[in-house]
Ligand SMILES: [Fe+2]
């Protein structure tokens with residue numbers, strides 16, 4: 001659990017995943033010296049959001065949709081975009097490289113199947129991200145802008161982008177890539193003995209598990225925080 005006297009720096013040093021997460025925020029040296037209880041008392045929106053995200057990473061059952069919904073939409077979208085960028089630019093290439101290493105030493109059917117699973121998984125994750133980046137986030141940011149600026153451009157937006165609605169995004173926000181990721185993890189865990197290069201294998205399993213943990217928080221933030229918040233704004237604008 002997050003200790004009250006613990007500093008942000010101490011907390012981050014406990015888990016390598018935390019070190020990756022803070023890169024998605026503007027955190028300086030002074031912030032790292034602050035205790036978690038001080039951060040909670042201060043009115044620093046970014047740091048409070050970071051703390052809530054770390055709590056969710058530590059234990060997904062502590063994910064508080066209620067608390068996270070209090071943060072501005074722009075902040076949530078910014079975090080989600082940085083996370084997408086991390087998956088595309090770092091995580092997927094890193095996984096690809098480890099699979100390549102495994103293939104060099106174990107060119108057996110297990111690695112061939114794994115490669116097939118991975119390519120399928122990568123395709124579905126990239127498609128999922130593309131829809132969010134190109135359709136969902138611009139619409140959500142527009143709703144946020146329109147409600148704060150009290151603009152009358154709502155109808156013009158629908159005219160330009162068609163019959164777009166948060167309800168459709170909610171229905172289409174599928175978990176196909178999550179299911180595929182779990183399948184890969186189970187497949188790997190069941191075939192550990194087939195692979196001679198135990199080190200690369202363990203690295204790969206750890207990398208997939210870290211991505212799974214990251215994605216769980218990410219998707220929950222979209223489904224339980226961003227989409228309901230956006231739907232509320234949409235209703236108010238259309239009223
Ligand atoms: Fe996403």
Ligand SMILES: [Fe+2]
Pocket residue numbers: 128132173219222
């Ligand atoms: Fe998503």
